[in-house]
Structure formats: structure tokens, C-alpha cells
Amino acid sequence: MVKKTLVAAAAISLSTFALSSCGSSSGADSGSDSNDGTITMGFAQVGAESGWRTANTKSIQDTAKAEGVDLKFTDAQGKQENQIQAIRSYIQQKVDVIAFSPVVETGFDAVLQEAKAANIPVILTDRAVDADPSLYKTFLGSDFVVEGEKAGDWLVENAKDADVDGDGTVNVVQLEGTTGAAPAIDRAEGFAEKIKADDSIEITASQTGDFTRDGGKQVMESFLQSDDSIDVVFAHNDDMGLGAIEAIEAAGLEPGKDIKIITIDAVKDGMQALADGKINYIVECNPLLGPQLMDLAKKVLDGEEVPARVLTDETAFTQEDAKAALPDRQY
Ligand code: AHR
Secondary structure, eight states, rough: OOOHHHHHOOOEOOOOOGGGSSOSSSSSSSSSOOOSSOOEEEEEEESSSSSSHHHHHHHHHHHHHTTTTTEEEOOOOOHHHHHHHHHHHHHHHSSSEEEEOOOOSOHHHHHHHHHTTOOOEEEESSSSSSOOGGSSSEEEEHHHHHHHHHHHHHHHHHHHHTTTSSSSEEEEEEEESSTHHHHHHHHHHHHHHHHOOOOEEHHHHHEEEOOOOHHHHEEEEEHHHHSSOOEEEEEEEHHHHHHHHHHHHTTTTBBBTTTTEEEEEEOHHHHHHHTSSSSSSSOOOOOHHHHHHHHHHHHTTTOEEESEEOOOOOEEEEEEHHHHHHHHOOO
16 A cells, blocks of 8 residues: 555655745745745645544644735545545645645545645645645544554454353454544554454454444444344544433443443543543544644645654543543643
8 A cells, every 4th residue: 555655655745845845936826925934834634523623624724824824724524535636726825835634544645636736845744645746745634553553462462351151252243444544444443453363353344334423322322233242342533432421321321331331532521421430442643733734734835854754742541541631631
């Protein structure tokens, strides 16, 4: 897979853009028409599907404002076609730099080619695409495979406790993120790889809840209707885990005890549920990408070298950790 090769390669990407092109057309034959030195960034966001996404959008908007970046922002409402349309409109508007968090991994090749032909650098934010790495300058975001691995490791370490009905098998249901999205693919991969270490752990059902609370609730309701031996829920984000909690409680069961729950993100609502004992473990995915994104954009436009892959720092939380971290949690 091209993406995996890229991550491993960690090559250095060089922009041909000079700083003077941030707002003028000098040097490169494209860029914003303004000439006051202001950077114009077009950002095509996935949508507003989760608490994580809301925090991510706020971080990008607040940082752009604080740093005087003219941000043109589009919410693609979870649809790839809207995102591609937004990127095309940024190309037409001759923004200085385009950033986006791809709804899914594939299908962006043509529009990335168009941006390249227009000499507008592209920065991938949060999620990767499976495309020729020369079509974008850098990719800023989490390692989703590692996030899935952390979740799997925790389950392996706590397998005995997680076998709630004591039948010798840890039956796991998985609430997947949006089908085809990098975090859904990679988290499932990392988790599956790690749980291989314990034969008693088995994924008995796996279905998308589209990263939404409602989606998580609906899928969990149907899992509960067809299976009364569920020991563990692995949800690819907090929101789906929170939806699953609602479904579990409605079924007369106690989340965190009768069914263990592992999620990813660590947004405030998730952390509160963890501190309350309704979730058992959360792997952090940091949404506060605004400062790093603006910094990378400036460097790229300045012609500075930037790494092909910029990772974010992340941790994981137990119930005790959540109680300690909650008072200072920003999102
Ligand atoms: O791409 C990051 C993922 O997208 C987050 O984990 C999830 O909450 C969001 O919707």
C-alpha cells in the first residue's frame, strides 16, 4: 500500500513555494491573488460527526485566527464528493495552501493532481489517503494502527477480567468507524493484530457505526438483540462507545461491568464515562492539530523542508487516570 510505504519511508518533502507567494503570484505561477503577505488556507473538513471532530475544527479555526491566517473552511458533511468539490473551489480561488482530513482513503487522486498542476501545496490533516505521496507535501496526524494496538494490548492484559461470564472466551463486538476511512481500517488492523496473542479473545461481530453516537447506539442495540454473550465492546471512537452505553443500559445491563468497553479519542464526555466506570479504557487521539498545521503551512510556503509524516503525541487512560486528567481536559 502506498500509504504504508510513505509512513515507513519518512522522506523529506520540499516545497517549491517561496514565502512571497503567500498572497502574491511571485515565484510560483499560482497562489492567492492577495499581496499583503497573508496566508490563505482552504480547509475541507470531514464533518461534525463526533466530539473529536468538533474539537479538531475549533483548534484549526482558533489557531488560524490567532495567527492571522485567512481560513476558508468547508464542512463536507461526511461526503467525499462535497470534499472534492470544496478542494476544487479552493484551487479555483487560488488559495496559498489546501489542507483536508479525507473522509475515506481512496478516490482523491484526480483532485490532488489538479492541485499539484495549479502549484498549490496540499497538507493532509488527521487522516491519510492511499495515493501517490508526491501529490501532497506532508501528513500530520495520529498513527491509527498504534491506537488499535494499544486497545488490543490492554485487552490481552485484562483478558481474564474481561471474560465477564467466565466461559473461557472473551467475546468482543467491534463498532467500526466510517467504512473506508483510515482510522477505521487502521484501528481494526492494529487491534486484530494484538489480540492474536490470546486465543480466548474473539471478535464475534463487527459493524460500522459511522463514528457517531447514534450509529454506535443502533449497532449495539442490534448486537445485543442477537447475542447475549457479549463480554467486550471495542468502539473506534468515544462517541460510538457512548452510544453503546445507552444501548447497554436500555437492555438492563451495566456498562463497564457486565460488558467492558474500550474506546479511542479521550474527549471530555468519553473521559467522564471512563471516570464514572462506564468505560474501561480509552486510547487517546489528539484533535488539537491547529498549531502544528499552521506551522507546517508556513514552512511549506516558505520553502522549508518538512517531514513527510508528522506524528502527534498521544497516551492512553485507565479509569483512575481519567479522574486525575478530567479537571484539566481542554476538549
Ligand atoms: O479521524 C479521527 C477520527 O474521526 C476520530 O477518532 C473520530 O472521533 C472522528 O470522527
